[in-house]
Amino acid sequence: MSGSTTVDVAIVGLGFGEDFLPVYQAHPAVGRVAIVDTDERRLADVGDRYGVPDRFTDVHALLATDAWDAVHVLAPVSFHAALSLAVLESGRHCACAVPMATSLDDVHALVETQARTGLVYTMMETAVRGREYAAVERLHRDGALGTLTGYHGFHVQNLDGYPEYWRGYPPMQYATHALAPALALEQTYVEQVVCLGSGRLTPDRLGASGNPFPTQVGLFTLAGSDLLAQVTLSFFQTARPYTEGFDVYGDAGSVEWPRVDGDPLRHYAMQALDPTLPDRGLRGRRSTLTPLEPVDETAGLPVEVTPYLSAFDVPDGAGGTLRRGAEHGGSHPRLVHEFVTACVTGTQPPLDAVTSARFTAPGICAHESSLRHGAPVAVPPFTPSSTTSQEAALSGATKGSHR
Ligand SMILES: NC(=O)c1ccc[n+]([C@@H]2O[C@H](COP(=O)([O-])OP(=O)(O)OC[C@H]3O[C@@H](n4cnc5c(N)ncnc54)[C@H](O)[C@@H]3O)[C@@H](O)[C@H]2O)c1
Known part of the structure; x- marks a missing residue:
């Protein structure tokens, strides 16, 4: 004891x-x-x-x-x-x-x-306690991203060969890794989701749940925030090594997740309109790119x-x-x-x-929405x-x- x-x-x-x-x-x-x-x-x-x-x-x-x-x-x-x-x-x-x-x-x-x-x-x-999330959250808290205007969370993993119980698993019922960073950054929750399936599971991959989709894409509206969280989940039939992360865009700065494992995050900082630029003048603000190497705070x-x-x-x-x-x-x-x-x-x-x-x-409701051809589903x-x-x-x- x-x-x-x-x-x-x-x-x-x-x-x-x-x-x-x-x-x-x-x-x-x-x-x-x-x-x-x-x-x-x-x-x-x-x-x-x-x-x-x-x-x-x-x-x-x-x-x-x-x-x-x-x-x-x-x-x-x-x-x-x-x-x-x-x-x-x-x-x-x-x-x-x-x-x-x-x-x-x-x-x-x-x-x-x-x-x-x-x-x-x-x-x-795990998605909101890793060093990468911490680095993005620090930037957001410091105001470096400004008001968030875009979010894409993604989790692509091939589950062929995994234990039998994963067969046909509805990807959105595992949406938490890809969605949670948006909710944690905005300190809010989902009010409603619209979700559609993409592709069709091959017969040998269908499981007991009846889910027909290898991939699902959801749009989540958040309480008290104008940010729309777009989330993509895929567990089968997507030729892509495992990736689980998010890109987040703001009116002052943005961060994109590395496309290749081991690369740094990419931090973009919005620049002022610059009339002196010879090629484009005042047409469109530029963003500077700085690699963002997350560190482990102890x-x-x-x-x-x-x-x-x-x-x-x-x-x-x-x-x-x-x-x-x-x-x-x-x-x-x-x-x-x-x-x-x-x-x-x-x-x-x-x-x-x-x-x-x-x-x-929200992921459970997203799967429900996808079975109803994208009908909006309120999240309790x-x-x-x-x-x-x-x-x-x-x-x-x-x-x-x-x-
Ligand atoms: N990033 C993350 O948060 C993350 C990563 C990997 C896995 N997971 C989750 O962790 C869980 C385990 O994943 P895994 O890959 O180890 O699964 P797994 O199926 O490979 O292993 C599960 C283990 O649990 C044992 N087990 C099965 N039923 C049991 C029971 N009733 N009581 C005690 N033990 C039992 C099995 O013998 C096996 O050793 C899953 O739910 C998965 O979703 C989360």
Whole structure:
């Protein structure tokens, strides 16, 4: 059992979940770490390599114990909502990989359950915690972009050969990576979406969901902002290496995501009309281009997790190590730190349940719109609850309530 300044964490699903294991193990406010996977071989392999004695093949067996303060769900998407609800109902804090859920009913259920229990819930949206997003946000906060007038978020990934459950997956139900930066930059939420599908899935790629589209393109209108967020998602039949990012345009400056991995972002700054230019005179403002190399800020992060901002070594199981890239812009240690801090202090993390719902629900509505040939679909508003985890913590209901 952990003391009041540490949290015992269980990681569920050891594919992507393995990336987070060493970060939790290193975090100074984490006590014990347990691992859960239905695949016994994977459980044994990861457990042996990272020296984890606490192993479970069934998350419900873990939830039935009186141990473990917090659970990070990284099982396949179809398990996200049900497992997250089970975690919260067991009195434990919950983090979940994206997306929060794939139905509006489940998104509402999660927001309501978090509000009722006062426990911590966060969807770990890597797209707004990476170094690239941080660099763009800094420019925007400093006024260097001016008023935003254009946004294109994109996530193109080929899922052929991925586990069977991805077959036919509606791309927009994974829109959060491509959309969330617009919402975070404008600090708002989506009111309405219009979305169309592009292309047709080949018969061998159709899945149980009935989605016919390999690609979907959505136009999202935002509350209190004139910015229109255009988002493109493609999971099949697009010949393009994986890319996940955004271009953002403003009346003072713009930033474009690198088209080639490893290249810097491109920052454009709008210039004044210049009557002295010999070729064009006053016709059209120019923009200067400056490469923008994002840096990793370490302020606010425990020194123990900063190695995970960039490439790090993991045990290879044969006494040696393997070099592993810090995926998703070095966002993992930041997300772990926000979650662990929230659990320990009894406050909600910045990416709380309402924010997670605002990132997730628009994609669900976008898919609905695409099935209705682009009919506008209103996105339900999610508003912060009057019951905060701070209040629950003050009444002693938050930490360790499962015991
Ligand atoms: N940038 C990101 O935020 C990002 C990146 C990659 C993956 N993800 C998300 O993370 C999740 C996991 O992705 P992945 O690529 O590792 O998936 P995966 O299917 O490759 O691996 C999932 C693991 O969970 C295990 N598992 C399946 N059902 C389980 C259950 N009920 N309880 C415990 N373990 C179970 C499987 O045995 C497997 O080891 C997905 O939902 C994916 O959407 C997010």
